[in-house]
Amino acid sequence: MGLHIVVCLKAVIAQASSPTDERTAEQCELNPFDRPALALAHRLVERHGGSITALSMGPRTCDFALFEALARGAQRGVMLCDAALKGADTLATSTALAAALEKLGPFDLVLFGTQTADSDAGQVGPQTAVALDLPMVTWVTGIEYSDGKLRVERLADGFCEQFELSWPAALTVHSSAAEPTEPELGAIEQAFGASTVEIWSLEQLGLAPEQVGETGSPTRVLTIDPLNQRKVCSFIEGSTDDQIETLVEQLKTRGNWG
């Protein structure tokens, strides 16, 4: 029978000319933080059998991320694509993903990256797990699956936590759990040349327009301004004790200490 693993992923903006740019295929790439999740899914399925479904939401032009997931070992790609989904914040995104996951079930695992490289929130995984009432562990650094039991570990504040989870479960996967490798060139050709990605509309998800997209989002990004982080190099003079004292004073003044 094997495992059915769903990996949720996003095409993120790699090079934006302005922060409010819409996502286009030229500007975007598969979220680097999602690659460990795909790599882990691939490893589990190789060892224990089963299949991987890649799930994403976004404009049609970002379907390449799903084709890339197919090249990286997924067997099925599903894209949630509907004008009503535009402008979704993390909660509205989670609502849509949860509805899709209900349709994709039964599954054993839902894997996410720890965060996205563009908005960096790290909320979609946990929120989706809550919406589906799935047990979730975030920032998973190691996974062990044997005798039908799933044990994972995560590193937090200098501690290593170990969990045993019931099925089905959701995880956000840290890069130390599975290092992504590059796909074979032939797999890229196969994915883009001979595979298809399913496009699901809002109607297929059984959601109302007000539940998703901008109207279903309780948060709004009002402005995004680049920060000017100037690096200044200064040398502290004097004896070692004097230098330490001066440094501590400077750190206190800047709020870095005390």
Next chain:
Amino acid sequence: MKCELTSKHRVLQRSVLSFCRREIIPVAKAIDDEARFPWEVVEKMGRLGYFGIQAPSNLGGAGLDAVSYAIVIEALSSVCASLGLCVAVHNSVVVYPILAFGSPELQQQLIPPLARGAKIGAFCLTEPNVGSDASAVEATAVRDGDHYVINANKIFVTNGGVADLCLIFARTDPTAGPKGISVIAVERGTPGFHVGDTEELMGVRANPVSSIRLHDCRVPLTQRVGEEGAGLAIGLAALNVGRIGIAAQACGIAQGALEVSIQYAKQRHQFKVPIARHQAIQLMLADMATDLEAARLLVYRAADQRDRQQPFAQESAMAKLFAAEAACRITDLAVQIHGGYGYSKHYPVERYYRDARVTRLYEGTSEVHRMVIARQVLAKP
């Protein structure tokens, strides 16, 4: 007209560049210094399909198109021209002619190990007295029953020091002039097959360019690629394809040189500002970027023509000529921007400068390319 890469091409490009960052950049300087062929990297490239980019999947290849091929070579060459060269030559002037002209049996026998990089290929045309005039081949292949007995002295063989399979251009009919040459696939290890010393070259030093000598080497007739006497035509057809690869290699070298120049110009301060703020440097960077973009468009156009099964001999010759000349201009300016540091081996532009120079020489000099282009231009009514 569309002048943009497809999603597949962009994903491919990112994947190759990611491989380059992880596996090649860490060793690129050392393998140039040591003139060492990096087997540890090449084996990984083989597993990923870099040695059978356009070979069909039923023969173990990746089945990609010519634009993809150009993308792979450009990306590899942007960090290591030696590996870009290795892959370009293997794919375009070894795998391609076997696929285009070899018998189905020969393809079944030779392509799978070549496509997965288990065997490295070499193209052996050049001889001490055979350069731009490829029809003057002096190597001989004399029939003896169901074998050829080959005697050849091939020089400047790219991949020569590591090649497992060499396409040898030899004269099978001494009276037939240009139509008396044949191509024969000879495996390393065949009695009489000798690999000469690795050349001490100015650039592409991690590629073991060497001489290959065959002394009374007996090879079955079935190892001949294409018809007897068709060798020159096969060689020229292979070089048409090969030019796209060398042009892509030149673009890669130029891209690498441009990137480090932009980075350096932003970091290096003189007269209290980054040198990128000085107009003299900006003018150089603008020329470099424009030259590179023009070269790249010619390369992709030639590759696209090939993918659309349109004639591409003129396009590939123009791409190779322009990209090679541009790479030399661009790497020269890159050294200039770096000032004294650009002349130091501690900075990568010195390597890019040396690597670029050979692109104007091999697989046809710039002058031969001008001859080819002029012939085609003048042939038009």
